[in-house]
Amino acid sequence: MHTHATTYAYRASLLDFVADPHNEKQAARYLEDGVLIVENGKVVETLDYAALSAERRQQLTLVDYRGKLLLPGFIDTHIHFPQTEMIASYGEQLLEWLNTYTFPTERKFADAGYARKRADFFINELLRNGTTTALVFATVHPQSVDALFAAAQQKEMRLIAGKVLMDRNAPDYLQDTAQTGYDQSEALIKKWHHKGRLLYAVTPRFAPTSTPEQLALAGKLLAKYPDLYLHTHLSENKNEIAWVKSLFPERKNYLDVYAHYGLTGPRSVFAHGIHLEQDEIDTLAHSHSAVAFCPTSNLFLGSGLFRLHPLKQAGIKVGMGTDVGAGTSFSMLQTLNEGYKVQQLQGEKLSAQEGLYQATLGGARALQLEDKLGNFLPGKEADFVVLNWAATPLQQLRMENATSLGDRLFALMMQGDDRNVQATYVMGKQVF
């Protein structure tokens, strides 16, 4: 018997981006009554509902989300899955926060069963917030990476993750060595990198917790397997920066430590980048590295204000990150809300269009996945989220008083959260 692939048509208001609305006028595409056509987990096309012929309608399975807003799935370019349970831990800035809360929590992930339980919770939490792709820190334990990738694989998510490398300045119970870190990472690369939609990131925690030997071996892995990612932290906190300078006095600045060991490049993602020197900005741009903007974390830990527009204007790719558990929400809408306020404190603006671009196509570009993710162009992987414009009486009242599409989107960005997520799809399958 000959079977045909089922073609689905999702009828809703459709919004996506084909460029950065901060620079280009025609960047956003909006269809008030549109359809997204999906076949075999990939986008076929988008069009006005009115343009669907009666004949074509008969060949499609129509899913009716009229009155809802359909967006490409959110992309979280920096998050720690083991820190889910310690979100909202009181009173400390970065280095004390790590010692007081983070390291004791991450210790629990030595237990593979514990890691599996938390990985399932984490993946479900991403999906119920409309996040379909993330770049994720695990812990130093290889079994934590196995747990996370297995949970993501069950949902067929495109997820990037890696084992933390940490061979100094951390409790003994969380340390590897330069050699075991290398060997365990390589085994995980062979097991998971390009398995289905999964990709591997070499993940030194940050410069202070790796010896020069470990950073050199991280660079060796990147050179040996050319399409790996590099994921770490950079220039988040003033005390952290001073510590890096004291540990690596021979290097020009914080980023130069990473650059020296071959860790910058088009698949390198540096979380934070708040207090960068001009030389670091130039090096990030010239190496085509990306930075993850994590506003809820930067405010929660009192780290500082991210300079979004100066960095973008310098040519640096920027993605949005929740940075849970220093970040205070899994929701990309809440993350953009705080991102807006971070810009306001600097006399800058973040429009809803720019914000939603950053959370979708901007994230895909930061992760070098623009050919697969980020918008509804034909052939893209069909990861998308269905949002309610209003999920509470107050949101409803505000929406009724909205004056334009831009105003409705801004109200959604500022007031919205997981309550607005009606459904999440991965590769054309409903996963929430």
Ligand code: GUN
């Ligand atoms: N720098 C090094 N480790 C961490 C971490 O776990 N969270 C944050 N926000 N910054 C870090």
Ligand code: ZN
């Ligand atoms: Zn982080």
